[in-house]
Amino acid sequence: MSRAIRACAAGAAASRRGLASVEAMGAAKGAPPAAGRWAGRGRGGPGPMEDGARVQWVFLGCPGVGKGTYAGRLSRLLGVPHIATGDLVRDELASSGPLSKQLSEIVNHGKLVSDEIIINLLSKRLEEGGEKGELGFILDGFPRTIRQAEILEGVTDIDLVINLKLREEALLAKCIGRRKCSQCGGNFNVASIDIEGENGGPRMCMPPLLPPPQCESKLITRADDTEECEPVEDFYRARGKLLEFNLPGGIPESWPKLLQALNIEEDPDNNRSAAA
Ligand SMILES: Nc1ncnc2c1ncn2[C@@H]1O[C@H](COP(=O)(O)OP(=O)(O)O)[C@@H](O)[C@H]1O
Numbered sequence: 001m002s003r004a005i006r007a008c009a010a011g012a013a014a015s016r017r018g019l020a021s022v023e024a025m026g027a028a029k030g031a032p033p034a035a036g037r038w039a040g041r042g043r044g045g046p047g048p049m050e051d052g053a054r055v056q057w058v059f060l061g062c063p064g065v066g067k068g069t070y071a072g073r074l075s076r077l078l079g080v081p082h083i084a085t086g087d088l089v090r091d092e093l094a095s096s097g098p099l100s101k102q103l104s105e106i107v108n109h110g111k112l113v114s115d116e117i118i119i120n121l122l123s124k125r126l127e128e129g130g131e132k133g134e135l136g137f138i139l140d141g142f143p144r145t146i147r148q149a150e151i152l153e154g155v156t157d158i159d160l161v162i163n164l165k166l167r168e169e170a171l172l173a174k175c176i177g178r179r180k181c182s183q184c185g186g187n188f189n190v191a192s193i194d195i196e197g198e199n200g201g202p203r204m205c206m207p208p209l210l211p212p213p214q215c216e217s218k219l220i221t222r223a224d225d226t227e228e229c230e231p232v233e234d235f236y237r238a239r240g241k242l243l244e245f246n247l248p249g250g251i252p253e254s255w256p257k258l259l260q261a262l263n264i265e266e267d268p269d270n271n272r273s274a275a276a
Contacts, residue, residue: 055080055136056156058143060233061164063222064174066247068187069209070164070258071140077266080136081129085144088121089113090185115147149235161236162262166247169195170204177208178222181215188219193250206250 055078059071068084075082089107093100099117106113122142129137143149152158166174170193177191193206211219236242245261247254259266 054159055138056159057137058139058152058158058161058236059164060161060236060242062166062171062175064171064178064189065164065166066174066251066254067140067164069251070162070255071138073255074258074262074264075138077264078136078138080138081134082138082140083122083125083129083142085118085122085139085141088125089118092121094185112144115145115151118142118144118148119151143232146231146235149232158236158241160243160262161241162258163233163236163242163244164247165244167195167198167204170206174206179211179219180222181211182218182220184215184218186211186215187222188215190219202249202253204249 057074059067061067068082071084072082089103093103093107103113103117112118126137143152173191173193174189177189179188179190180186181188188211189209191206192208193204195204197203233242243261245258248257
């Protein structure tokens with residue numbers, strides 16, 4: 001058990017319980033490293049782990065880059081859960097459970113919730129998934145800090161960390177264009193990007209991600225994000241787990257290239273994946 005976990009485990013009893021269940025996700029810790037781990041999956045197989053292959057991935061990227069979009073698509077394709085800690089926080093807030101008042105103050109001020117709370121929420125989610133027979137995960141929004149990365153490393157092997165990157169001008173426009181529905185919490189983006197290609201490359205076009213009609217009148221801008229992404233990137237880069245992926249444009253251009261970079265082939269017959 002890592003020092004970070006011990007430090008955490010010294011916290012509140014509830015935190016200890018949460019950490020113990022995060023440890024449940026570490027059953028496969030010590031398995032060989034990641035490259036091509038999912039490559040042995042049978043073409044079109046019904047589940048992700050039929051031959052012992054795992055997907056234990058993390059998505060990193062600046063706010064607005066599209067982590068949730070690509071993590072969600074991959075999770076559907078690979079048949080593993082997409083676990084976004086922001087969603088876990090929002091669900092907890094909506095539940096009016098014991099944490100919700102404390103959480104709403106933190107989240108409304110655009111701050112990160114404590115490692116203990118986020119780990120408890122993640123543990124609970126993984127435990128529920130485990131009971132339903134879920135295997136593997138694609139994490140989005142976690143880890144956000146080096147301490148969270150250390151805790152995760154202490155309990156399980158992460159196979160791959162996909163760091164989504166976008167040209168600065170496009171990223172800026174995407175950040176400014178972020179909107180959230182004040183009622184359902186859904187995330188949207190009103191930015192419509194159409195900029196010259198770099199070094200004679202193709203234009204970069206990214207259409208807006210508009211809300212459904214029922215959310216249109218409830219859109220609010222989102223709190224400025226002042227988080228520092230680099231330390232977590234560096235943490236995984238130093239461990240040889242970071243795959244940097246420069247988004248070439250919107251989903252139609254980026255999705256096939258991302259699959260290519262991950263050595264995944266979409267199976268047109270049944271919309272499941274297979275190794276390229
Ligand atoms: N790993 C985490 N560590 C701490 N707080 C988190 C974490 N993930 C989510 N949160 C909390 O939940 C809120 C919503 O998360 P998310 O949707 O990922 O962020 P954003 O709304 O900035 O895209 C964050 O502002 C933060 O308060």
